[in-house]
Every structure is written in structure tokens, then in C-alpha cells.
Amino acid sequence: MWYQQTLTLGPKIRGFHLVTDEILGQIRGLSGVKVGLLHLLLQHTFSFPDAQRKLRSHRPL
Template sequence: MWDQHEIRLTPRERGFHLITDDIVDALPRLDDITTGLLHLQLQHTSASLTLNENADPDVRHDMEAYLRRLVPGDLPYFRHTLEGPDDMPAHIQASLLGTQLTLAVRNGRLAMGTWQGIWLGEHRDHGGQRRIIATLNGE
């Protein structure tokens, strides 16, 4: 079985956001899969997807704080600045973390660890609505 959906996420502020429920809620056929894979592809170059801590929001805060220090927005050698000082750092952060995830599906559920959740990394100050193509495959 193959199933594909475009998931539209509401605009979020800069930082990391737990979106596991948004993803699961958008996949009505997930319950039908005994063994399979879910592939998520974010359709943007200034945001990211990652799998990480799902319980303590301090982890998301600390990740954002670290990335802002690692890739600050005021580096004088950036040339891609027409869309604002947060744009080039956002592209770098998205490349570092990635824009795709593939997750195992087992018995109608995402086969994640107890403390794992899907994060959207919003790397722009005003990134707007984000779209994810979710492709579900399995039996």
C-alpha cells in the first residue's frame, strides 16, 4: 500500500516545535499498516525536520540557543541577505539538520523510542506556513 499526503503546518515562531501529533493526525491510513515506512519531506530550505526529545521543552530551547550561536545572523561575509539577516543562517541550519525523515511503522504506529518525537526546526523569524509531503508505504 502506498499513500501520500501534503501536510500544511500552521506558522510557528523561530525555534523547535514538536509536531508528532500533527503528522499522525494527518495520516488516516497509518492504522492500516502492520509493517512499513513513513517518509517525510519538508518542502522548504529554511526549516528542518529532526527526531529528538519529546518530553522536556528545555531540549528544544537549548537546541535553538546552540544553533543561534553556531550560525549567527550577523556574519559579514554572508552575501545572501536580500530576504533578511535570518535567511542565510536558516539555510545553513536546515542543511545541518536536514529536511527529510524516514520512520519505521509497526502495528499502525510510528515505531519511535519512548522519548522520541518529530520536531520542526523553524529557522526564520517569520517563516510562515510549512508544507510536508508524507509518503506512507507498507502492508
């Protein structure tokens, strides 16, 4: 089973920003997921995602 959703992040000033909570808050049905793989595609941006570090604290390995 797979699921696709478009997320929109608010504007940020230049610098490093933790957006994990903003992403998790927009994903519908996340509480029902026990195991999965998340792919993020950043459109129209020069950003680089580093969500892995914080996501590990939300989900046991």
C-alpha cells in the same frame, strides 16, 4: 503498495517544535499500517525534521 499525501503544518515561531502529533493526526489510514517507512519532504522551509525519537515511542521496533 505505496501512499502519498500532502500535509500542512500550522505556522510556528522561530525555535524547536515537536510536530509529531500534528503529522500523525493528518495521515489518513495510519491505524491500519503495521509496518512501513515514512518519508517526509519539507517544501519551502528551512526546517529540519527530528520526528524519529518520538515516533519510536508510538511504534515498537
